[in-house]
Every structure is written in C-alpha cells, then in structure tokens.
Amino acid sequence: MASMRDIKRRKTSISSTQQITKAMKLVSTVKLQKAKNKAEETTPYFRYMYQTVCSMLAKAGNIDHLYLRESASDQKGIIVITSNRGLAGGYNSNIIRLITGSDIPLESAKIYTVGRKGQEALARKGYHMESDYSDVMEAPTYEDAQAISKEVLSAYAKGEIGEIYLAYTHFKNTVSHEPTLLRLLPVQVKEEDLAANDADLLMNFEPNEEEALDMIIPKYITSLIYGALVEAVASENGARMQAMDSATSNAEDMINDLSLKYNRARQGSITQELTEIIAGAEAIS
Numbered sequence: 055m056a057s058m059r060d061i062k063r064r065k066t067s068i069s070s071t072q073q074i075t076k077a078m079k080l081v082s083t084v085k086l087q088k089a090k091n092k093a094e095e096t097t098p099y100f101r102y103m104y105q106t107v108c109s110m111l112a113k114a115g116n117i118d119h120l121y122l123r124e125s126a127s128d129q130k131g132i133i134v135i136t137s138n139r140g141l142a143g144g145y146n147s148n149i150i151r152l153i154t155g156s157d158i159p160l161e162s163a164k165i166y167t168v169g170r171k172g173q174e175a176l177a178r179k180g181y182h183m184e185s186d187y188s189d190v191m192e193a194p195t196y197e198d199a200q201a202i203s204k205e206v207l208s209a210y211a212k213g214e215i216g217e218i219y220l221a222y223t224h225f226k227n228t229v230s231h232e233p234t235l236l237r238l239l240p241v242q243v244k245e246e247d248l249a250a251n252d253a254d255l256l257m258n259f260e261p262n263e264e265e266a267l268d269m270i271i272p273k274y275i276t277s278l279i280y281g282a283l284v285e286a287v288a289s290e291n292g293a294r295m296q297a298m299d300s301a302t303s304n305a306e307d308m309i310n311d312l313s314l315k316y317n318r319a320r321q322g323s324i325t326q327e328l329t330e331i332i333a334g335a336e337a338i339s
Contacts, residue, residue: 058319065312072305079298082291089288093225100281107274111241117263121239121271125216131164131206133279135222135286136172138191145293146171148233152221154179156235164215166206194287199280203272210239222282223289229296231289238275
C-alpha cells in the first residue's frame with residue numbers, strides 16, 4: 055500500500071492537472087460559441103453551392119472543359135484539415151483513419167495539409183506531403199481558402215493530379231462531429247440530377263461554357279474549402295471541450311479515490327500508534 059506522503063503528492067498532482075483541464079474547457083467553450091455561430095452561418099451556403107454545381111453540371115450536357123476532363127493521372131490530391139494542437143479527443147485521429155482507411159492507395163496520394171497534427175501523422179505513415187497550410191487554422195479566411203484552391207486547381211489543370219478530395223470534420227452540433235471525405239473534382243453527379251437531365255432542362259451558358267466555368271469552378275472549390283475550414287474549427291473546439299470535460303470528471307473521480315485511500319492509510323497509522331502506546335504502557339507496568 056502506498057504511503058500517506060505518496061498519496062498526498064499524487065492527489066496534489068492530479069488537482070493541479072484538474073485546474074488546467076478546467077481552464078482549457080472554459081477556453082474551448084468560449085471559442086466554440088464563436089466558431090459555432092460562424093459555422094451555422096456558413097454551412098447552408100457550403101451545402102447549396104455543392105448541390106447547385108452538381109445539379110448544373112448534370113444538366114450541362116457534354117462539355118469539354120479543363121476542369122471537367124477525365125485526367126490520365128492516377129494521382130489524387132487530398133486536402134486534409136486537422137488541428138495544430140492536440141488534447142481534442144479523437145478529433146485528429148478520426149481524420150487520419152479516414153485517409154488511411156479509404157480506397158486511395160498511399161502511393162497515389164498527394165497531401166495538402168491544413169493542421170500540423172495531420173501533417174505529422176500522415177508523414178510518419180509515409181504519405182507524400184505536397185504543401186502545408188497549417189498557419190491557416192489559427193484564423194481561417196476566404197483568402198486562405200482561395201490560396202489552397204488555386205494551388206490544387208493548378209495541379210489538376212497540369213495533369214499532376216487526376217482527382218481532388220477534401221477531408222475534414224463536419225460540424226453537426228456541439229457533441230456530434232463527422233469525419234468526411236468529399237470528392238471535389240471531377241464533380242460527382244447524383245442520380246436524381248441525371249434523371250432530370252433531358253432536352254428541356256439543358257443548361258445554357260452566357261457568354262459561353264468556357265468563360266462561365268472558368269469563374270464557377272474556382273469559386274466552387276474555394277467555397278467548399280472555406281466551409282470545411284470553418285466547420286473544422288467549430289468541430290475542433292467542440293471535441294476539445296468534451297475531452298477536457300471528461301478529463302476533469304476523471305480527475306475528480308481519482309481525487310475522491312485517493313482521498314479515501316489517504317483516510318484509510320491515516321486511520322491505519324493512528325491505529326498502529328495507539329497499539330504501540332498501549333503495548334509500551336503494558337510493558338512498563
């Protein structure tokens with residue numbers, strides 16, 4: 055059995071850790087409120103942009119455009135959004151498992167990382183790191199999303215990658231976050247959109263398809279990346295708040311257990327001292 059001194063030291067150490075986890079939970083809660091509001095404002099635009107472009111291309115007929123051609127390259131560009139810091143439960147590891155457990159072979163993946171945790175984990179697993187935008191996660195802006203979009207679209211246009219994917223954590227609510235792998239290009243057209251694609255519903259472009267798609271596709275990619283960044287920030291803070299809340303509760307349980315052990319050890323020590331005093335008194339008499 056541990057001594058009273060060891061138990062007291064352990065209890066003090068856990069109490070100090072509990073104070074830290076409490077503070078981190080409060081900080082994450084405040085950050086979550088701001089990020090949550092921003093995510094809720096951005097998500098409808100994010101969702102309808104994706105649906106609109108998919109529906110539009112389904113009704114566009116056979117268009118030969120740089121961003122819509124099937125590429126001969128088997129390389130796949132994956133924009134991976136994680137966090138720069140840990141202590142967020144399974145937030146980062148869920149995204150890593152999403153990538154490693156996908157159908158995309160390691161040798162065919164070119165990773166564009168946003169977040170140091172994802173960059174470090176995937177690099178250790180042997181993935182090719184194409185670019186790193188980890189600083190973006192501190193305060194993502196639309197301009198940051200534009201920079202990422204410009205690079206991946208340039209690689210796609212040059213034939214360096216044949217597909218573009220986005221891996222991020224979808225923010226459902228404070229306690230529910232869903233790791234998501236979304237293919238951005240070539241656009242995946244839904245069956246219901248294809249079913250509506252008849253002669254009466256064909257899309258007309260003004261002034262022409264080339265100019266229209268040169269404007270629409272980059273905005274589409276940028277909007278989805280920005281929406282994913284905003285949702286990822288909210289998901290990260292939500293995951294960290296839950297993790298710190300759980301850690302604080304666990305610390306409280308450990309402190310209660312150690313207090314019980316300390317009281318038992320103290321009671322045993324007192325009993326032993328009384329026994330020794332009585333035994334000494336009897337020996338003298």
